[in-house]
Amino acid sequence: MCAKYLGFVLLVWFPGVLHAQSAPQSCSAPILNGGYLVPEQEEYSHETMLSYGCEKGLKPAAEGWWSTSTCQDGTWSPRPECIDKEACLPPHIPNAEDRENESGWYANGRTISIKCNEGYGAGSQEATCEKGVWSSVLVCEKSFTSCDAPPKIPHAVIITQGYQEVFAANSKLEYECEDGFTVEVSQRIITCINGNWTTLPTCIKPGAAEVEKAVEPATSDDRNPARGGSSANSGMNDRDGSLNAPITTCGDVPVVPDAVVIEEKRTFVRYRCSVFYTQVGPELVYCNSNGRWTQLPTCQVRERFCEVDPARYQGIALAISEVVRITEGQQMDIPCYWSGTFSRFECHNEQIRYTQCYRQ
Incomplete structure (x- = not known):
């Protein structure tokens, strides 16, 4: 009898306990020194959003002259706070290390x-907080010597590390073929050099290598004499009429100053110039049966500059509507919306550095 009565009590009592535990809590009015709340109440229900402003000489610990906070199960997020107007909020820079700190802001003069x-x-x-603005802020754009994610290789995966969109110069990645396919050990690793990956490997089935060498598929460049290729019908080379031969016939692959080999096949080598150079001449180089290489490309220094697109710098309110070009190594003061204020931009290694708006 007692057991039945106890079971009945548990069935009645537990649902109420579970309901009480799952119910979100309301929030008491936050303490805001030097500021005021709208609406001002003693208690706020869950998910209520309030706005707040700060008295003269102070500002919210967030962007703008007013801010908001939301009641989240008994806690205000973010916590309303008024700070000195000359303090700085953490700089938000894409592709840079997070600079958040415990207080959520930096005092004037902090570097x-x-x-x-x-x-x-x-x-x-380094950047210094100077009366509410940072002295200079670094723009972290992809380096011209970095590489995008390497291309997909059929029947292969990269085993060195996980996927990422950008790899720093000199990064090395290793491919591994799926079961049933193989690749020479010396070709499994690729390196990022001056914005380009070195020769990519090819995964083939054992026993198919000789077939691939004997019947090399013709590329569009092989069939285009205008780009240094040979005619698909004659197999002749434009330079001296000699038949193309395996590149091993000509010995070591030629070194082209300021260029890297991005592809090396049985019948041709493909070059690409470094990022600060323009390629002149054929992209593909062949070996003639007489043991000589066809025409090599050359890499000519190109004009280096940075472009300032006002749409990308809305946080500093530039008073320009069109893209401005700055020559490498030069500085330019660009006017801001506030009369008599400017932001200084500098182009260094084709990367932009700039300051917040200041008075000259």
């Missing part, structure tokens, strides 16, 4: 170090 993530920008730079 911090900003470092771009690997593969972006030109390393690190």
